[in-house]
Amino acid sequence: MPGELAHDLRIPRRLDEQARQDFVSSLRGFVLHDMANDLREVYHRDVLPEATRRLGHEPADSGEVHRALKSNLTFQLYSAMRVNAQEMVWDSVRAPVERNAAWINARVEEAARQAQGSLTLDPELELPRNVSALDVHLMPGNYDSEHGPGDASQGALYDNGTVVFFMGLLGPDQGDIGRSIARFMRARHPDLQPQKMLDLGCTLGHNTLPWAETFPEAEVHAIDVSAPVLRYAFARAESMGRPVHFRQMNATSLDYEDNSFDVVWSSMFLHELPLKDIRKVLREAHRVLRPGGLMLHMELPPNKALPAYDGFYLDWDSWYNSEPFYKTFRDQDPAALLAEAGFPADGFFEHVAPSVNWYGEDTFDQAVGEGAAVGKDTGRLAEGVSWYFFGARK
Amino acid sequence: MSGEDIQLPRQTRGRRPQFFENPESDVLMSVVLAMAGELSVLYDRVDAMQRLLDRQGVLDADALEQFQPTPEDEAERAARRQEYMQRLFRVVRAEAAVFSSKDAEEVLESVERELSE
Ligand SMILES: C[S@@+](CC[C@H](N)C(=O)[O-])C[C@H]1O[C@@H](n2cnc3c(N)ncnc32)[C@H](O)[C@@H]1O
Numbered sequence: 001m002p003g004e005l006a007h008d009l010r011i012p013r014r015l016d017e018q019a020r021q022d023f024v025s026s027l028r029g030f031v032l033h034d035m036a037n038d039l040r041e042v043y044h045r046d047v048l049p050e051a052t053r054r055l056g057h058e059p060a061d062s063g064e065v066h067r068a069l070k071s072n073l074t075f076q077l078y079s080a081m082r083v084n085a086q087e088m089v090w091d092s093v094r095a096p097v098e099r100n101a102a103w104i105n106a107r108v109e110e111a112a113r114q115a116q117g118s119l120t121l122d123p124e125l126e127l128p129r130n131v132s133a134l135d136v137h138l139m140p141g142n143y144d145s146e147h148g149p150g151d152a153s154q155g156a157l158y159d160n161g162t163v164v165f166f167m168g169l170l171g172p173d174q175g176d177i178g179r180s181i182a183r184f185m186r187a188r189h190p191d192l193q194p195q196k197m198l199d200l201g202c203t204l205g206h207n208t209l210p211w212a213e214t215f216p217e218a219e220v221h222a223i224d225v226s227a228p229v230l231r232y233a234f235a236r237a238e239s240m241g242r243p244v245h246f247r248q249m250n251a252t253s254l255d256y257e258d259n260s261f262d263v264v265w266s267s268m269f270l271h272e273l274p275l276k277d278i279r280k281v282l283r284e285a286h287r288v289l290r291p292g293g294l295m296l297h298m299e300l301p302p303n304k305a306l307p308a309y310d311g312f313y314l315d316w317d318s319w320y321n322s323e324p325f326y327k328t329f330r331d332q333d334p335a336a337l338l339a340e341a342g343f344p345a346d347g348f349f350e351h352v353a354p355s356v357n358w359y360g361e362d363t364f365d366q367a368v369g370e371g372a373a374v375g376k377d378t379g380r381l382a383e384g385v386s387w388y389f390f391g392a393r394k
Numbered sequence: 395m396s397g398e399d400i401q402l403p404r405q406t407r408g409r410r411p412q413f414f415e416n417p418e419s420d421v422l423m424s425v426v427l428a429m430a431g432e433l434s435v436l437y438d439r440v441d442a443m444q445r446l447l448d449r450q451g452v453l454d455a456d457a458l459e460q461f462q463p464t465p466e467d468e469a470e471r472a473a474r475r476q477e478y479m480q481r482l483f484r485v486v487r488a489e490a491a492v493f494s495s496k497d498a499e500e501v502l503e504s505v506e507r508e509l510s511e
Binding site for chain 2: 014015016018019020022023024026027029030034035038039041042074075076077079080081083084085087088090094097098101102133134135138139140141142145147148151153154157319320322
């Protein structure tokens, strides 16, 4: 069940609001677990044989699976309920956020007066269309809408909504992805001691702060193109006593020196960009990394690593969750993208890190020693959570 | 200070996908889910009330509003909501169950055959 947020920007919820959020989490659990299992079974039992007969071969990729399923009632019910559950996520947190927006914005102003980290906004920055023209994840107002001067409420909406969305799986600070991967890297590379690192598309810094926690000696920088989420991220980081330098910037043209970072990291970021921007971001990451520096990106595993049905299952968001670039990204070969961006081919790596929050630290440390492979549940919110990431050494 | 009268947008930009043959089915699904949600909210409130009455012997409206489930309460409530999902969406899952409509038809036909023999 959704926990509560573990920082000072936590807002009080009324009894019914809490129950509404709990219902949506339960509904998502039902859809993503019971109905998803039914859908898999119905596909293999009823849809696959018929589609194979019609096509003359088994549906070979995610698109063919999707087309074969479209007229199937189980798929329609699953999808309609999942879209509704997604809309209800935002609906269930809107009222408490509205009621507390003034208070949240005051926390941002307060943080700015006695900051250890920093917040640098660029009001002149032109927003890319993938942010300004969409409501990603069906979140009304997206990352960037401002409902008054200095407003951070879209950040609050995202923070409170993602707790409901992830059904509490990411832990109270929602930092499980960053924590699991930073811990994985520390275990596998004892020599890794970043002095300076950068997070791209950091949103609320959920997965920035765990790096600061895992590598306390590192100076941590984080950028995003949207001001409201950065304001919230800054106040949140300060309230948790983690100094981070947040800047409003487009990741396709970074305002940092060449060779200036030991680690460049992102999570759930690249897939929200059009392919031409992904290419630019990777080239920029290469430029700002020092020789020998590490670049890492957490994403869902690419389609090429998965059977057609599993690819389809993960591509669902691209078709129905306002993530139009997701599928194009997941159809790419990450190794080829990195090579194009100038990384040496032999520097490429990809791993699956088990979730610290799900398995606990002991099981995690054991599993990391043994290594894990991409499976059908990687990046899915099913039984057993693990996170895929890829990267390269410059 | 900013944010006194902040109103967040209600609508998502973009067209809502239609999954069923008739658009009214998609609308009905949304209404049913919203109703299911509100019923669950009501149930949680009654549940909280019962537990408080049980604990205190008196109903205190303030205490009800402040009610915080213990981890044990929460586990029971989550299990109850899961059961509720199963009941509410029984037909959704039955549609996908091993006895798909084809099997059901075969069973019906065989019964009819038996009866007419
Ligand atoms: C799904 S969120 C990332 C989530 C976050 N990294 C985490 O781990 O929780 C995507 C973010 O990318 C930002 N974004 C989109 N395009 C961008 C660009 N070209 N440059 C920088 N940030 C961008 C959006 O504002 C949004 O905050």
